Amino acid sequence: MKILHTSDWHIGRTLNEKSLLEDQEALLTQLLTWLDRERPDILLVAGDIYDRSVPSREALGLVDTVLSEIILRLGIPVLLIGGNHDGRERLAMNGGILEKQGLHIAGNYLPGQEPVTLSDDWGEVCFWSVPFIKPVEYRSLMKLEKPMGYDEMYREITAEITGRMDTSKRNVLVSHGLILGNMADIQTIDDSVRPIEIGGIEYACAEIFEAFDYVALGHLHRPQKALWDKVRYSGSLLKYSFSEWNQKKSVTLVELGEKGALSLEPVSFKPMRDLRVIHGRLEELTALEAYEAEGREDYLKVILEDQERLVNPMDKLRRVYPNVLEMAYEKREKTEAQKSSRRIKERIQDPLKLFEDFYAFVNGEAMQADEQAVITELLETTMEEER
Amino acid sequence: MKILHTSDWHIGRTLNEKSLLEDQEALLTQLLTWLDRERPDILLVAGDIYDRSVPSREALGLVDTVLSEIILRLGIPVLLIGGNHDGRERLAMNGGILEKQGLHIAGNYLPGQEPVTLSDDWGEVCFWSVPFIKPVEYRSLMKLEKPMGYDEMYREITAEITGRMDTSKRNVLVSHGLILGNMADIQTIDDSVRPIEIGGIEYACAEIFEAFDYVALGHLHRPQKALWDKVRYSGSLLKYSFSEWNQKKSVTLVELGEKGALSLEPVSFKPMRDLRVIHGRLEELTALEAYEAEGREDYLKVILEDQERLVNPMDKLRRVYPNVLEMAYEKREKTEAQKSSRRIKERIQDPLKLFEDFYAFVNGEAMQADEQAVITELLETTMEEER
Incomplete structure (x- = not known):
């Protein structure tokens, strides 16, 4: 089965107030040509199809045109999940009717949801969706009392799915969030996620995905694997910030053969402008x-x-x-005022650290892990994800 | 051709903080039963399908379920336009794919848009959509300089459509706005529209619709005609305010025979609770x-x-x-303070009058018509329609 794994289209994005819609349209036109030629069995969009929860008319129009072409003209089904930039509540508007045409949308995370299932000569492939969700939302959805980090939440969600999946079939997970292979990888995350990760614990470990045959991730803009080859970020459609200038963008063509057989190939397009x-x-x-x-x-x-x-x-x-x-x-000498303003900025970017310092200053001892968890959650609740 | 004309579903409405979703679901279940039995050729929803521009998950779910049933199970096409309560930009999300299944959505007004066309033994029936639009939005869309009232805007929009429509065919207009038969009717408008009409000029005259065979209107919650029988408000799905307590709710079954032949019949459902x-x-x-x-x-x-x-x-x-x-x-004697607060409230409800009084007080002469138009437009821009 041929699966094209993409994510982070961010349709409607602006860069220093410049609209990138024309560039996005040009790239999606190449994607359409590729899809028409290669005819994969399904296209995945692992979150952040739009850049904001209330997309402009132009952004809505471009996505509508492209998805209509893929689904109606090419007859290729699409599975699309909500990312932190999407208006996840409304993404699946009229989902029942769209599903009938082959557009499968998982806006919000729903426990117990059935997978989308496709078949080939080797049997069924089940596609499970876990859209972006914050621990605070998860706790409210599941009516949980205890505070919970991102890793613990992802473990519970994954366990819920693996608990009822048939491991003799091939299983693909599509998700949007920060998943890392190990601690060291935290250094590699890019500007695309920094604003929402606080205090260094807001990621999940890829090891929880062992039971899946492939995990199609979205959120990080650089194409990369997490722990295993089979757990991958496809990366974003285009370079969306100057911090991404040296990233080589691609999407991922995934081929699943009989159970256990996986091959991966990056597919690159040429943007209108670099x-x-x-x-x-x-x-x-x-x-x-x-x-x-x-x-x-x-x-x-x-x-x-x-x-x-x-x-x-x-x-x-x-x-x-x-x-x-x-x-x-370059290299202009900084005035004292600039340096000080920079120091303040740096500390604001790690508000947990600020709380910890204050706590230590007042109490004469370091904050405990459970106290950190409470502060982390409070910070998370007060920060919007869409900055 | 059998057309069921409905409007103002206001799914997700609350009344004094009480959710009406259960009542709405019960009524829509009756509607489904009726549609299954009577099999009209099309269902019209003339705006305000949702009560707010950002509907709750429950409201989205109910509409998705009902429209899926109508379109996929019953195979009856639906034409739905944006009302002042709807998030009109996003209403038509994935419109291209939905259209293919028979769900035709006109979120925002678009000049030059092609009609939805159905056929029967007497030929084609063309359905033209004019979703809710404010003069200030229309002027910006059409890049017009001159100030413009509601009536003038509606005349232009109607002329644009009648100019390119084939009058030998049957033509139906679906619209959402305040259309009255004559001045006297302004007394009959209900609470559903009061907040957005300012200064007494914010309506259009039904006479502009002479060329259409039927005009399916939404906005007013009481079922009523405007000027001619063929220009009608179906009224809202349910009673949505205590000012509507004595209205008899219904939807309208429209039968179009050969060109010129029209018959109308109210269809009533029994709400769960009156x-x-x-x-x-x-x-x-x-x-x-x-x-x-x-x-x-x-x-x-x-x-x-x-x-x-x-x-x-x-x-x-x-x-x-x-x-x-x-x-x-009842009849409690009002204190002076209550009376004065009531006077202030009454004046705030007619802000143009307030400006006129102030103008007269300062300048010693009455405001001119063009000055009134400027104030009216400014007021309109500053007031949200969704209160």
Whole structure:
């Protein structure tokens, strides 16, 4: 069975106020061509199909057009789950009717939900959906009293599914969340998730997925495996921040043969414009030969190496590079005020640490693990996921 | 061709904080039974299918279940347009795929949109959709400079459609807005629309619909015609406020024969609980025989005729009438403070009048018509429609 695993389309995304809709449409057009040629048995979108819970008319229109093409013209079913950026309550609006046409949407996590099942010569493949869910939502849904971290929640959810699945069949899990192979991987997570992970415990360990034949993940924007090859992030559709400039984007073609046989292959598309960071002095960057350079229309962050501040450098840059979105000076000495503001920012980015320091200052001893858990949950409740 | 015209389902509505979902489900179950028996060619929902732009999971679930039954099991197509209560941008999410199954959704007004077309022995019937739209949205959509009232906007929209429609065929318009037969009718509008109509000019005249064979309207909750029999409000699914207590609810069965032949018939369902206003002294209303009275479980507003204030009358009433939602004393003398607060409230309900009075006070002369139009539009922009 051929499965195309994608995620994090983020349709409607803007980058420094520039709409990326045209770039997204161009990439999805390539995806359509690929689907038409390769005819996989199903397309997975592992969350964050939209960039915001209330998508614009244009974003809704693009997704409607693309999904209609895939489902109605190509006849390829789609399984789509809610990510933290999606309006998960409303994603599955009219789900009963859409299901009939082959568009399977799991907006919110529902315990006990039946899998979507497809068949090939080796029998059935069951697709289980676990959309994005926060521990605080899970506890309220399950009417649990005890505080709970992300890992514990994911263990319970996975156990609920593995408890009733037929392990003689092939089972695929589709989920959206932060899953890591081990502690060391926490260093590798990118800007796409930072705002929602607090205090270093907000991820689950990939080992809980041992019983599945493939786990199609969404949330991290860099294509990567977690622990095993069979637990993968496909990565985002496009580069969505300058922190992703050096990531090689792809989606994943998964082939399931008889039970236990798995092969994976990255599938790359060529974006309309790349997203890059370039360095240099203004004079070099805007020299006559720069007009000939490849990728002049890419989305650029320019880091100027000039030692002196310049007059209207952005205007000069944009004459050569129409899509410069950010500009900065390199190695400029920071004033004390800037340094201090930076220190404050750093601490705000780890509010649990701030609480811990305050606690230690007042009580003369470190916070206990259960107290940390309470603070973590309170912080989580007060922070929106869509920043 | 048999058309069932409904509107204003307001799924997810609450009344004095009481959820009406159970009542709505009961009524829709009757609707399903009726549809199964009578097999109309199409079901129209002329706006406000949901009560709010962000419906609850339960409201979304009920609509999904009911529409799936109608479309997939009964095979009856549905045409649904956006009302002022609906999240019109997102109503048509995945519209392309839904359309294929026979669920036609017009979320927002789009100029130049093609009609939904069905056929019978007498040829085609074209269904044109004009979802709820405010003049300020219309002006922005059409890039118009001039200020514009509701009537002028509706004339333009109707002219756009009649200009390209084939009048030898039968044409049905489905719309959501305030359409009146004549000035005198303004007295008859109910609580369902008051908050959004300001200054007395915010309606359109039904005469603009002469070219249509039938106009299926939504917005007003009382079943009624506007000017001609062929221009009708079906009214809401249920009684949704105590101001509607004496309305007889129904939906409209429309039969179109050959061009020019129209017959109409109200179709009534029995709600689980009625909504009524009852009067009396507490002692009478809670007497032993009251337990035997019919409709004891109805949603009630009780107006007490007792001259003295009583101790915990609501508790006593609820023992007999479990669904008392409101209680008031009749003919209690008003204090000066209450009278003054009432005067202020009355003036706030007509903010244009407030501006006019102020203008006259400051300038010593009455406001001009064009100045009124500017104020009206500003007021409209600042008031939400969903209160």
